[in-house]
Amino acid sequence: MKLARVLVVAALALCCTTVASAQDVTITFHGTVSEVQFSPFADIYPGMPFSGAYTYNLATPDSNDFPTVGDYEHTAGPYGITVTIGSRTFHTDPFNPDWPDASLHLKSS
DSSP: OHHHHHHHHHHHHHHHOOOOOOOEEEEEEEEEOOOOOSOSOTTOOTTOEEEEEEEEETTOOOOOOSTTOOOOOOOSTTOEEEEEETTEEEEEOTTOOOOOSSSOOEEEO
16 A cells, blocks of 8 residues: 555656746845946936846856856846936847946947
């Protein structure tokens, strides 16, 4: 009888399992603008609050062969960074995922 129960439980467990799928992760953040230099946006100034989110997928492969650097390019939404400062929202451009330098390329919308 115990063996039958174990087999039934095992069969149910096998039938109810699913294949692990890629997982999206979103990190939210907020803060206050502390400094502005050479900004084309006169309506963004120190003291303004900002908020944003960074969304990525854990299954995204590393596209950089260098062993100490990881490049995880996103080429479609909802992945990337979005930052809202006042009435302006900035987001990464999925058509330009390559960041050849340390700067963050943001598009205003």
